[in-house]
Amino acid sequence: MDWQPAFKVCYHCGCPRIRRLRPTAFECEECSRLLFINPVSAVALILIDPDDHILLVKRANEPAKGKLSLPGGFMDPGETAEDGARRETREETGVEVNEVNYLASFPNYYRYGDTEYIVLDLFFWVRIKDFGKAQALDEVEAVTTLRFDSVDPDQIAFPSVRQAIQLFKDRWPALRGASGGR
Ligand SMILES: [Zn+2]
Known part of the structure; x- marks a missing residue:
């Protein structure tokens, strides 16, 4: 982090x-x-199909406009992280999923205008039969699918998302086996 968070x-x-x-x-x-600096929560979802392709969204807005990310976004008050991951995926891509599996969390820093958000990103994953219904909706310029082992980290918007995809790649052999394989 190259800046010192503070209250004005x-x-x-x-x-x-x-x-x-x-x-x-x-x-004061x-x-x-007393005033405290705390992170806000955000969620993102790795959707994986039977051919090991994952769904990525091309960001329509700053920050990181034009870069790839996972479907996701900031939590709404009163929502569970699982519901947030489902809602953001539906809002951004039109894809509906049921149960999601927790993967991991990574800190993130998100600049919007002149505001820096200190964020904790929670990552989930879910299997999906196909991406036939995926489309570019809210805040998304395009949707794309890639084999998760061929994702170029330089094209990914945020370090936390790069870390999550790398972790998922490392864990996938065990996750695939533990949940019954295909
Ligand atoms: Zn005061």
Whole structure:
């Protein structure tokens, strides 16, 4: 991380005098409330077909416009991560899935305009028979499928997504076997 997260004003009283206590903890000098830097949650889903192809979306917007990512996005309040992964996949690609399997989490930093979001990305995976219904919808320029072992990491939008795809690749022989093979 090449920047130091901080508060510009207190979000309780609007006072700009904020004292840093620890790297992620601050105190407002006006109202004495404590302010903490915490990540927000995001989710992404690896959909894999019987030929080991995964579904990727070409991002229509910044950050990382034109790069590839997995279907996914920020969580809504009150939602489970599993529901979020299903919702984002439906909103971005039109693909409906049922049960999803947890894979892993990786931290991510996401710049939107002049705001830096500190994010924890939760990754899930699910088998799918085919990608016939996949289409480019919300915030997606195009959908594409690639064998997961031929994905070029340089084309992937975020380090966390690169890490998740690499981990999935490493674990796939065991995951495939553990869930009954094909
Ligand atoms: Zn305050």
